[in-house]
Amino acid sequence: MTRHQARVSSELIEALWKVLDEDEFDEEIDRLKLNPADVVTKVSRTPSVVEQAYELSAPVATADADVERHRRDKPEWWPLDWQPTKVERRSLIVAPAAFLGWIGLLAVFGGSMPDLVFVGVTALVLAICYVCAMIGLPTEFVDGIRWAVRLAFLTADGVGERWDLRQKLRDEVVRPELRKWLSSQTTPSFDVVLELRNADSLSLPAGEGPLVETxxxxxxxxxxxxxxxxxxxxxxxxxxxxxxxxxxxxxxxxxxxxxxxxxxxxxxxxxxxxxxxxxxxxxxxxxxxxxxLLADRDDRSGSETRRLWKREYARRLTRARIARVLGNVLRWAVRTLFALGFAGLAWGRTGDVRVVVREATAFAADLVPNVRAGLSAGDLRVVAALLTLWFALRAAWSLWLFTGWPLLAWLVSSLRRRLKRTPGPRRxxxxxxxxxxxxxxxxxxxxxxxxxxxxxxxxxxxxxxxxxxxxxxxxxxxxxxxxxxxxxxxxxxxxxxxxxxxxxxxxxxxxxxxxxxxxxxxxxxxxxxxxxxxxxxxxxxxxxxxxxxxxxxxxxxxxxxxxxxxxxxxxxTTMIDVRPFTLDESRDWLARRALGIPEPFVWLCHCLSGGLPRDLGRTAIALHDAHKRQKGPWHLADAARLLVRRDLDLKIRAFTHTARQVARDTAETTGRLRDLLESLRQAASADVDDLLPIAEAMRRGADGDPTPITELSAEAACYLLFCQTVVDLFGQEVDQESGTGAVAIGIADARRWMADETTLAWNHLVGLRTGGR
Ligand SMILES: Nc1ncnc2c1ncn2[C@@H]1O[C@H](COP(=O)(O)OP(=O)(O)OP(=O)(O)O)[C@@H](O)[C@H]1O
Ligand SMILES: [Mg+2]
CATH class of the missing domain: 3.40.50 (Rossmann fold)
Structure with a gap:
């Protein structure tokens, strides 16, 4: 095992321990009387889990490889045989001399130095020090510093990638795989009562969940x-x-x-x-x-609409920021003027800011007795001093809002961006x-x-x-x-x-x-x-x-x-035939979304959807919503009835709509159409247990030469027979020996053939109902 693989494996184990603390898994492990440490060991060694974890960790591996490569390029910091030239020696003397000289000047004259001078000269001295260091220090040393800075950034990239990996491991690998593993540990339950602890993942949009390996x-x-x-x-x-x-x-x-x-x-x-x-x-x-691909990561926006939006947004954001800063500057100026004005009233117009500051500090230090005594004596100077304090604080706040805060926010956000940046290809x-x-x-x-x-x-x-x-x-x-x-x-x-x-x-x-x-x-x-x-x-x-x-x-x-x-x-060169889910794949799909769905409910979902993933997703959402409304145990027969009713209503609307589009060119067509619409109306109001006679009547109406109306009647009849068969199958006693699973697979086949091979589907359903295969 490589070092990277060992790290991924420990991340995986850590993610598993975290996820095991969640109620859904904690309760299931208790129920199955499993030892959490065993679960972690076994799941973390499951080949499919390990493979997915390695795949997800590819960016971390790249970041680590970058760090490793960079470490290997470590320069020699200080050449032992370095002999500085005259220019280098002078530069090395000038740099500390300039720095120390400036510190000395600050110590002596710092108190009376105007701020502008202080900032300007400090910047100048730092620039001189930088230039002299660049000239005077050996190239290897400068390269060493650059190497160290780059190493720090690369390491930060690695940290960012690792954060991402942890998150993705939990969401995309550990939770679904753990559900699947726990389901495989349970001897399939043939319970006909549904009681799910946490079924929220069932309502995930179908495209959101993990992929089934078909x-x-x-x-x-x-x-x-x-x-x-x-x-x-x-x-x-x-x-x-x-x-x-x-x-x-x-x-x-x-x-x-x-x-x-x-x-x-x-x-x-x-x-x-x-x-x-x-x-x-x-x-x-x-x-x-x-x-x-070649653009910087931040510029990648997918579509032109987004790019345009980003440009417009940036323009408006800049305008809003300038307006905000100007507003804050104005507020700061007004508050400062007020503070100075009231300070003049309180402590006199000395013209010397230091005196005012000293007085104000003494006043603030002795605030409580000063204010009490002053206010009780009706001293206006105390009121002015309080107002000075108030405006000074507000001015300081405005100053923070347009200088300190944006600077701090910029620093934090650029550090975060740097940490979260994923290394893309060299551009x-x-x-x-x-x-x-x-x-x-x-x-x-x-x-x-x-x-x-x-x-x-x-x-x-x-x-x-x-x-x-x-x-x-x-x-x-x-x-x-x-x-x-x-x-x-x-x-x-x-x-x-x-x-x-x-x-x-x-x-x-x-x-x-x-x-x-x-x-x-x-x-x-x-x-x-x-x-x-x-x-x-x-x-x-x-x-x-x-x-x-x-x-x-x-x-x-x-x-x-x-x-x-x-x-x-x-x-x-190659054709891939994408086929609907088998019963095992439907079970797999459901098992990764909710723990503890009993086998009969898996059969129900599979045959209602015909194994089509999109329909399976819709059935699962319907099951979830109905189960939530139920607020308690839910019997299989009731679930079958409810889901069939829901599906039937939608289908009847669709059949009725199609029937109304058929041209009424002959008296016979008009008659058949009337009969079909009447049968559909009856099916809409009939109980789902009583669909068989309507289906048979419809089927009789479909006899004769194939025309759009006979084909539609045959399809509608077949659909009603399908619904009746589902209700009958799940309404009777269901257990491991009853062979319901096999019949469910047969019904799912019929569901898929219904549109294109109606007669085959009808005969198949009739065979299943009479017990033949
Ligand atoms: N192997 C799979 N694992 C998990 N979910 C799947 C799988 N295959 C399909 N699905 C789910 O089924 C739904 C329908 O799939 P998709 O949209 O890819 O079908 P399609 O064949 O492209 O349909 P159409 O022909 O209508 O475009 C999707 O939401 C998808 O998430
Ligand atoms: Mg498609």
Whole structure:
């Protein structure tokens, strides 16, 4: 174990002990009669926990390595054979002489010296001392001082990183993993009554929680860490987790600890597609990502809107600060004048400030008897002295507000910034600066090109040169880039980024470019063209392309006769099929959010969501809210009824809405539509235990040639049967032997097939109800 690993491991242990003190875990450990020390030892040795902790500690490792490297460069402080030259010797005499001479002068004349002279001469003497020391001291000594200062800053960076690590370890690793571990220690409870101690994490927005390691996640991790990554397509139904995988890949969550991070660029596919505009947009996104990477950390702002806001905010803040300082100066001047005026009344106008100060000090020291005696004798001088004191204090306060306080705040905040700063890649050096310049120039050119075509935002531009507007732009600029040129320039730029930042400086291990939701391109032909054309950009060394498309859209396109699935499959070197959660993955997802969810409730959530992560998140939130309202133990059958009712109401609204959109072109359609709407109305008011007859009636109405109305009726019928099956399953006796878990998996399958393969789903549900498999 390296020293760094040993440190991370002790941080992990410390974080575990802290988290174990929290009520949620403390009570669970008591209940399970576990020894906290054992828990800490076992969890801290779990490979997945250790791996995550190492990943999180990468910035600390970098900071420590910087300190170590810097320590190794320790200069020799004082050359033993140093012989000062004449100039050096004189400089070394002048510096202390000037300093001591000034101290001597201060001792003698300090009392009567005007402040301005004191400040000016002190600054001058310090500057002389600094210059003489620089000239007189050996270079090694000066370098030694610089080395020590840099070491102090690097150490401070390390401290800041360690603070961050502790926080992240607790929030992102220890709590979820401890929940998972504790759940695995409990023999699964088959309790049909839900009693959660702390279920708040259940209501976390789905995207907030820890990631479940599905096969798709692992596949993407492998792709990210390939030595030469290629183009990867992600396909899966809606809400299955494609964007989640992409986001995690872009955030370097999948990049191995020993590799440098990847530069992430996220773009979303356009609604209407134009090849040239899209590649230009992609190029602009890459330029922005490079500029952001090379910008100082404080300047990184993500979007132009934020940058503009920051500029405007800084301007207004400066104006407000100046106004505040001026206000304070004015107040200070007025209060000082008042204080001096009243001091004159109290102690006479001596013209000698020292006399006034002495009198005022004596007055303040003897305040209580002075005031009592003076006030009882009706002495106005005492009143004036009190007013002097009051105004002097207010003046001192104003002075503090516009000098001392801002200075102190600035010192503290700059120290905090320094401590919290995470070391980014080196941002200087000719190759980096040249890359910065190129990125800026490309961005400017792209903006110009974008404003002179009909735009990325939607319209498809006319062929180059055919628009009247072009003649003007052509006069001002070089010929606008054609589509092949646009592609070439983007590839060229990506290759340059790789050359400079990956091969040259080694600050990155590559670039990840993600294009999410290609299905947003509504027109299947455009989508297919997009997939064929985007291939031109793929294949740059060290550039990983991640492109996602929903299965539902691919199927819809194919139904319209466009072989989009073929185009999608053939465009990529690797295809990742993102599949819904299995029961184990759903259990894992729930276990990391709440302790002690009994197994039957896991089955319930899994089959209501069909294993789709997005729906699982929604079901968990519904479960949490209802459990909270319940304020006590909650029976499985009641939970099933309530969750089904909630889901059913939403679905009935959706079915009714869709039914109303169907064209009433024949008398038969009108009749079927009336029947469907009537059945939906009945289902809305019926008890969830009595849905079966309505479902069967609806199904009978779906017989005949497939038309939109029969398909909708079949889907609605299947949905009602699904609801009835869930209520029936969880309403009966549930235990380990009853096989409810297996049936729940079957119901979850039916839930997923319902929209596309309604008949299969119906038959499957009927089979489950009659006990067949
Ligand atoms: N492996 C996972 N671990 C934990 N949560 C997940 C996982 N996969 C998906 N989720 C959660 O499921 C929700 C839906 O995922 P996401 O938005 O990525 O789906 P999608 O496939 O992109 O959907 P769409 O096709 O509608 O864009 C997210 O909130 C996400 O947090
Ligand atoms: Mg998505």
């Amino acid at each position: 096969p798709a996640v692992q596949a993407c991790e492998r792709e990210v860490n390939r030595r030469l990554p290629g183009a990867v397509g992600l396909a899966g139904t809606r809400g299955v987790g494609k964007s989640t995988i992409i986001r995690n890949a872009l955030d370097n969550k999948f990049t191995h600890e020993r590799r440098q991070p990847m530069l992430g660029v996220l773009t979303s596919a356009p609604v209407r597609y134009d090849a040239r505009d899209f590649v230009l947009h992609l190029h602009a996104c890459v330029c922005r990502a490079v500029l952001d 200087h050096g000719p190759p980096i600066e040249a890359l910065h310049k190129v990125a800026e120039q490309h961005l400017r050119t792209i903006r110009f090109l974008q404003t002179h075509t009909s735009g990325w935002s939607g319209k498809v531009s006319a062929p180059i040169g055919t628009e009247a507007g072009w003649s003007k732009s052509l006069a001002k600029t070089e010929q606008p880039w054609t589509h092949p040129e646009v592609v070439d320039r983007l590839r060229d730029f990506l290759a340059l980024v790789v050359d400079v930042l990956v091969d040259g400086h080694g600050v990155l291990s590559g670039v990840t470019i993600a294009i999410d939701e290609v299905d947003k391109i509504g027109d299947p032909e455009e989508a297919q063209r997009f997939l064929n054309e985007i291939k031109g950009v793929f294949g740059v060394r060290h550039c990983l392309f991640l492109v996602s498309m929903s299965d539902d859209a691919l199927t819809a396109f194919e139904r319209r006769g466009i072989p989009a699935r073929d185009a999608f499959d053939s465009a990529f």
